[in-house]
Amino acid sequence: MSVALDNLAGLVAVGAEVREALAAGRAVVALESTIITHGMPYPENLETAQAVEAVVRQGGAVPATIAIMDGVFRVGIEAVDLDRLANRSSGVVKASRRDIASVLARGGTAGTTVATTMIGAHLAGIRIFATGGVGGVHRGAEQTFDISADLSELAKTPVAVVCAGAKSILDIPKTLEVLETHGVPVIGYQTNDFPAFYARVSGYPVDHRVESAADIARIIAIGERLGMRNGLLVANPIPETDALDATLIEERIAQAIRDADAAGVSRKDLTPFLLQRMYELTEGRSLTANIALVRNNAALGAAIAVALAELEATTSHRATA
Ligand code: PSU
Numbered sequence: 500m501s502v503a504l505d506n507l508a509g510l511v512a513v514g515a516e517v518r519e520a521l522a523a524g525r526a527v528v529a530l531e532s533t534i535i536t537h538g539m540p541y542p543e544n545l546e547t548a549q550a551v552e553a554v555v556r557q558g559g560a561v562p563a564t565i566a567i568m569d570g571v572f573r574v575g576i577e578a579v580d581l582d583r584l585a586n587r588s589s590g591v592v593k594a595s596r597r598d599i600a601s602v603l604a605r606g607g608t609a610g611t612t613v614a615t616t617m618i619g620a621h622l623a624g625i626r627i628f629a630t631g632g633v634g635g636v637h638r639g640a641e642q643t644f645d646i647s648a649d650l651s652e653l654a655k656t657p658v659a660v661v662c663a664g665a666k667s668i669l670d671i672p673k674t675l676e677v678l679e680t681h682g683v684p685v686i687g688y689q690t691n692d693f694p695a696f697y698a699r700v701s702g703y704p705v706d707h708r709v710e711s712a713a714d715i716a717r718i719i720a721i722g723e724r725l726g727m728r729n730g731l732l733v734a735n736p737i738p739e740t741d742a743l744d745a746t747l748i749e750e751r752i753a754q755a756i757r758d759a760d761a762a763g764v765s766r767k768d769l770t771p772f773l774l775q776r777m778y779e780l781t782e783g784r785s786l787t788a789n790i791a792l793v794r795n796n797a798a799l800g801a802a803i804a805v806a807l808a809e810l811e812a813t814t815s816h817r818a819t820a
């Protein structure tokens with residue numbers, strides 16, 4: 500059960516459309532905003548954010564893009580907010596879990612990472628969230644300890660995150676190991692192989708394969724009935740026609756990581772740096788692929804949310820814990 504928002508007046512604001520949909524038991528899909536502020540260049544970031552909301556609507560669900568705007572944690576933002584985030588008007592930061600209270604306290608504005616978006620979604624009572632890629636264990640983590648807070652969030656916040664796997668700027672086997680340690684189910688949608696973001700396969704298997712959105716809805720509902728409390732990672736491969744050549748990608752990623760090392764980029768700046776560098780090194784092809792897979796994930800997210808709403812309309816087993 501989500502926290503009563505009445506206790507959070509002035510701190511958390513759920514948009515009217517989202518609130519009404521949730522109250523009526525209709526399908527809602529959360530969307531993140533670090534992808535807008537730090538994941539894509541302008542204007543593609545704005546176009547993608549708008550397109551993704553439209554895809555969710557076409558799928559029969561209400562989109563809830565989440566961000567921190569002027570000291571308010573907003574679940575379901577307005578078009579003007581989307582513009583501000585996309586233009587990165589002064590002082591727009593990237594907020595992961597540890598940043599939330601500080602950014603709210605100073606009245607700041609931030610794109611929310613997967614971890615933070617999960618927290619916002621859960622506060623509002625949203626259980627499905629679609630994004631591009633999740634953060635994970637960075638290559639070289641045995642030296643740097645750079646492991647995204649997204650992974651520990653998946654361990655403790657009951658939101659299902661639809662992604663296209665993890666891109667190989669990360670160490671995919673270590674990322675899967677950490678997810679296993681934390682008890683996070685990794686569900687392959689129509690795939691046995693954990694997808695690698697720009698590529699459909701990584702060479703590493705998923706824990707469980709499912710064929711339909713309804714199957715995923717059932718897994719979520721059962722996890723809730725058992726009071727499991729953890730999140731869930733749904734891995735949805737990039738559409739065949741949009742996938743990039745794995746060898747080309749591997750070379751470019753190696754180059755981007757060398758460039759980050761040479762430039763001394765680390766910590767929270769690393770993922771945005773690598774994404775920008777991949778864009779340059781692939782002459783924009785990484786961005787085209789990124790946009791395609793986010794849309795694909797939004798469509799699946801909507802289908803899962805709709806299936807979950809239908810399931811709950813016919814049964815009455817929603818967790819009350
Ligand atoms: N991967 C992408 N695009 C992104 C991100 C990851 O392909 O925009 C963002 C997400 O918001 C993710 C965050 O939650 O980067 C992870 O950052 P870090 O590794 O610093 O935790």
Ligand code: MN
Nearest residue numbers: 645646647766
């Ligand atoms: Mn990190």
